[in-house]
Amino acid sequence: MKAFRRLALATTITTIGVVGVGGLVRATGSGQGCPAWPKCFGRWFPPFEYHAIIEYSHRAIGAVAITLLGVTALVAVLKHRRDRPLLIATLIALLMIFVQAGLGAIVVNTGLNPTLVTVHIGTAMILVGLLVWITVGSYCRTRAAAGVMKEPVARSVEQLAAASAIATFALILIGAYVRGQGAGLAFSDWPLMRGTLFPALGGHATTMFIHRFAAVLTGAILAAFIWRANRARPRDAAVRIFANVAGVVYMAQVIVGGLQVLTKLAAPPVVAHVVLSSLLWASLVAAYSVARGLHRPVEAPAGRAEEVVPERTGLANTLRAYVALTKPRIIVLLVVTTVPTMMLAARGWPSGWLIAATVFGGTLAAGAANTINMYLDRDIDALMKRTSRRPLPAHQIAPQRALAFGIALQALSFFFMSATVNLTAALLTQSAVIFYVFVYTMGLKRTTSQNIVIGGAAGAVPVLVGWAAVTGRVGWPAVVLFAIIFFWTPAHFWALAMRYSDDYRAAGVPMLPVVAGPRSTQRQIVLYALITVAVTLVLLPVAQMGLIYVVAAAALGIWFLQHALRLWRTGTPAAAMGVFKASLGYLALLFAALGVDAVIHIAA
Numbered sequence: 001m002k003a004f005r006r007l008a009l010a011t012t013i014t015t016i017g018v019v020g021v022g023g024l025v026r027a028t029g030s031g032q033g034c035p036a037w038p039k040c041f042g043r044w045f046p047p048f049e050y051h052a053i054i055e056y057s058h059r060a061i062g063a064v065a066i067t068l069l070g071v072t073a074l075v076a077v078l079k080h081r082r083d084r085p086l087l088i089a090t091l092i093a094l095l096m097i098f099v100q101a102g103l104g105a106i107v108v109n110t111g112l113n114p115t116l117v118t119v120h121i122g123t124a125m126i127l128v129g130l131l132v133w134i135t136v137g138s139y140c141r142t143r144a145a146a147g148v149m150k151e152p153v154a155r156s157v158e159q160l161a162a163a164s165a166i167a168t169f170a171l172i173l174i175g176a177y178v179r180g181q182g183a184g185l186a187f188s189d190w191p192l193m194r195g196t197l198f199p200a201l202g203g204h205a206t207t208m209f210i211h212r213f214a215a216v217l218t219g220a221i222l223a224a225f226i227w228r229a230n231r232a233r234p235r236d237a238a239v240r241i242f243a244n245v246a247g248v249v250y251m252a253q254v255i256v257g258g259l260q261v262l263t264k265l266a267a268p269p270v271v272a273h274v275v276l277s278s279l280l281w282a283s284l285v286a287a288y289s290v291a292r293g294l295h296r297p298v299e300a301p302a303g304r305a306e307e308v309v310p311e312r313t314g315l316a317n318t319l320r321a322y323v324a325l326t327k328p329r330i331i332v333l334l335v336v337t338t339v340p341t342m343m344l345a346a347r348g349w350p351s352g353w354l355i356a357a358t359v360f361g362g363t364l365a366a367g368a369a370n371t372i373n374m375y376l377d378r379d380i381d382a383l384m385k386r387t388s389r390r391p392l393p394a395h396q397i398a399p400q401r402a403l404a405f406g407i408a409l410q411a412l413s414f415f416f417m418s419a420t421v422n423l424t425a426a427l428l429t430q431s432a433v434i435f436y437v438f439v440y441t442m443g444l445k446r447t448t449s450q451n452i453v454i455g456g457a458a459g460a461v462p463v464l465v466g467w468a469a470v471t472g473r474v475g476w477p478a479v480v481l482f483a484i485i486f487f488w489t490p491a492h493f494w495a496l497a498m499r500y501s502d503d504y505r506a507a508g509v510p511m512l513p514v515v516a517g518p519r520s521t522q523r524q525i526v527l528y529a530l531i532t533v534a535v536t537l538v539l540l541p542v543a544q545m546g547l548i549y550v551v552a553a554a555a556l557g558i559w560f561l562q563h564a565l566r567l568w569r570t571g572t573p574a575a576a577m578g579v580f581k582a583s584l585g586y587l588a589l590l591f592a593a594l595g596v597d598a599v600i601h602i603a604a
Contacts, residue, residue, distance in 0.1 A: 004080060007072040008090075008135040014065040015097075015131055016278045019124050021058045023274025026117075026179060027267040030054040062101060069094050069131075083141070089134050096127045114180030121176035125169060128278055129285040136289040153239055153291045154232035156376070156442045160225035161239070161288035163438055164246070167218040168284055172277050174211045183207045190261040198424055198473035206423065213427050215254070217434050222250055222284075224443025229287070231447045242287035249280045321391040325374050325402055326367030326409075334362050334462050336588050340595030341466035341481055344543060348599055350470050357420040358469040362429060362462055364413035369433040369458070371406030373441050375399055380446075384503035425468040432461035446508070449515040452497075456489030457482075477543035481594075483535045488587060491528040491564065494521050495579035522568045525579060529564040533557035536590065545594075547602040552593030560586040 024030070030051035034040035040056050069090075076083075076090040103120045107113070178184055183204035187193040193209060194200075201209055229243035253276040259269040338359060342350050374381065374392055382393035391397045410433055417426035440455030460482045467478035494512055497504060498521055501513040513521045536553045539545055545553075563582040567575040 004072065004075050005135070005138045007068060007075060008131065008138055011065060011068040011072050012128065012131040012135050012282070014061065014068055015124075015128055016275070016282065018058065018062050018065050019121075019128065019278045020271060020275040021054075021061055022121075022124070023271045024267065025055055025058050026274075027265070027270035028054055034059075059104075062104070066097050066101065069097050086134065086137060086141070089130060089137070093127060093130045093134060096123065096130065100124055100127055114177055117180035118173055118176040122169075122173050125172055125278070125281055128282055129165075129169075132282045132285040133289050136286050140290065153236050154228065156446070157225070157228050157232050157239060158288065158291040159376075160221070160228055160438065160442050161243070161284060161291045163442075164218070164222045164225045165281065165284040165288050167214075167221050168277075168281050171211070171214045171218045172281060174207075174214050175273075175277065178207055178211050181207055184260060184265050188261065190258040196473065198468065200472065201423060210423075210427070213431070215257070217431055219250060219254070220435055221438040222246060224439045225287075227443050228447065236290060238290045239287050242283050242290065246280055246283040246287065249276055249283060252276055253280060317396070321396040322405060324391050325371040325397070325405065327370040327374075328367075330370065331363055331366045333459070333587070334366050335359055337481075337485060337591050338362055338462045338466040340591040340598070341463045341478065342470050343595040343598040344477060344481075345467045345470035345475070346598070347601075354421065354469060357417070358425065358466060361413050361417035361421060361426070362465060364409050364416065365429045365433050366462075368406045368409035368413060369436045371402055371409060372433075372437050375403045375406060376437070376441050377445075380507035380509060383507040384500070386500050386503050421469045422472055424472055424474075425465050428461055428465045428468055428474075432458045432465075435461070447510070449510045449512045451510070452493045452512075453490050456486055456493070459489055460485035477539065480535065480539045480542050484532060484539070484590075485587070487528055487532040487535055488583065491525045491532065492580065492583035492587075494525050494528075495567070495576045495583065497521075498576040499573055499580070518571055522571060526561075526564045526568050529561055533561060546597045546600075548600065549593050549597040552590060552597075556586050556590050556593075 028051065034052055034055045040052055045056075073090045073094045076087045081087050100120070100123050103116070103123055107116045107120050181204060186204035186208035187199070189195065191212075193205075193212065199205060199209065226243045226247045229240050253273065256269050256272045256276060260266075260273055263269055339355060342355060342358065374390060377387075378390075378392040378399060381387040381390050387393065392399055392402055410430070413433075414426050414430050417429055436455065436458035440451065440458060444451040444455050463481040463485065464474050464478050467481075468474055497511040498513045498518060501511065501518075504511040505514045512524060516524075533553075536557060539553075540550060560582055563575075563579045567579050
């Protein structure tokens with residue numbers, strides 16, 4: 001296995017080198033340096049010309065990679081043919097490298113078509129990922145053969161590693177298409193885009209905006225993965241190392257991405273951007289490979305409980321179970337906050353169709369987030385009395401079907417909102433789903449008592465969506481509304497957590513009442529209630545609110561604070577539920593006043 005490991009590692013490094021030189025070819029405009037393939041101007045050795053040498057170097061390093069992989073496959077056939085997963089993966093990689101070479105020829109002969117360039121880079125990344133999987137697998141098998149068997153990492157770590165890798169792969173494809181279109185300088189500034197975070201879209205600007213937006217979402221998922229990899233138990237040193245390396249590479253990638261814009265796509269940062277993207281992808285595939293446990297049999301992963309197959313029920317019960325997965329009562333808050341925000345953005349009534357499309361698309365997205373949340377939390381839901389009757393712990397729906405349902409809702413929401421509202425609103429909606437699932441549910445919920453403080457940002461995004469639906473961008477009033485909900489969420493949720501602290505303790509979820517105790521939680525609830533009320537007043541000058549909103553914000557703020565202070569004084573479960581219920585009424589009435597003020601504006 002030692003020879004195979006070294007060959008696999010050398011092949012992986014060389015293949016990443018091929019990708020890097022490919023980036024140099026693209027950055028220097030050398031794609032047509034040798035306009036024919038496989039020869040260069042009819043010769044096996046290129047003329048002594050800048051572009052020809054760069055393009056032909058790319059082909060030469062590719063030939064070295066093919067040779068190394070061929071030898072690796074031969075060693076696998078001769079010495080490791082009993083290890084069928086390793087053998088099959090190596091033979092597939094050998095086939096793919098020839099496919100990749102053929103795609104390279106097609107790309108050259110078709111004049112660097114953007115779609116084909118994207119397919120070419122995507123295939124290269126799949127090949128790199130497969131080679132990393134083979135290399136890491138060979139090292140894992142060696143460790144297992146030596147008797148070094150470790151506990152599997154937490155399921156959420158494995159899932160976040162996979163999610164980070166998938167998000168990175170998608171980001172690389174989008175970046176490849178940006179390069180293929182020549183849209184790298186669609187915005188001449190960085191990190192802003194024409195001086196704002198949400199510019200007017202169209203043409204190359206749309207492609208580049210999607211790329212930057214995807215980079216932010218990928219960073220959020222990666223941050224959640226790094227957090228969990230370093231805090232979840234049991235830990236694996238290799239997973240932590242690969243996760244932390246990925247974090248460093250991502251930060252370097254962000255800096256280099258900015259340098260590309262600031263240097264007007266100079267060759268060094270462009271090449272560095274391509275190489276770093278390959279290293280980021282490779283490190284995440286390596287992290288997932290170790291987290292997945294390649295040294296353990298795939299058929300029986302250690303530490304994973306068998307899922308109970310649900311019994312068949314009637315159609316009506318099944319439909320009710322699927323609806324329950326979406327948490328419809330929580331989705332009502334979407335309407336409560338989104339519609340008044342749209343009214344404020346329009347300074348009146350937007351079109352009925354726009355309101356309906358935004359609410360429907362947002363409902364689909366919220367349902368998707370809640371469904372995937374239930375899928376991921378089904379183990380702890382079964383341990384908590386409050387949630388034990390949900391569809392998954394009650395075995396009313398198979399977990400995999402619930403996950404598929406959630407993913408389908410998310411995809412449908414994106415395409416629906418893109419087609420009927422606008423792309424900015426659609427992307428913001430998806431960002432809320434991704435943040436809620438990956439950052440809050442998988443990253444923070446089980447590791448820190450501040451989970452709801454950070455995770456609450458997902459619930460505040462609907463106001464940004466509503467504003468963007470009307471205006472096509474995000475304005476400062478929308479940011480203030482986002483802050484109102486962001487600071488309102490901890491007081492609202494901690495009050496409920498105080499009531500059900502025993503449930504959270506039994507499930508091992510470190511909610512603030514469990515970790516810090518009731519007295520500290522009561523202080524935090526009062527603090528966040530005060531901040532929330534203060535932020536509602538900031539909206540007065542920012543959005544030029546009228547008398548109706550001023551009176552409502554002041555009166556409702558006093559009412560909300562009274563409930564928070566009553567909890568501080570008494571500390572009873574009834575007072576905690578009083579804060580919870582009052583917080584719901586407070587938010588609903590505040591946004592109702594906001595909508596009325598937008599339609600019937602009386603100067604304050």
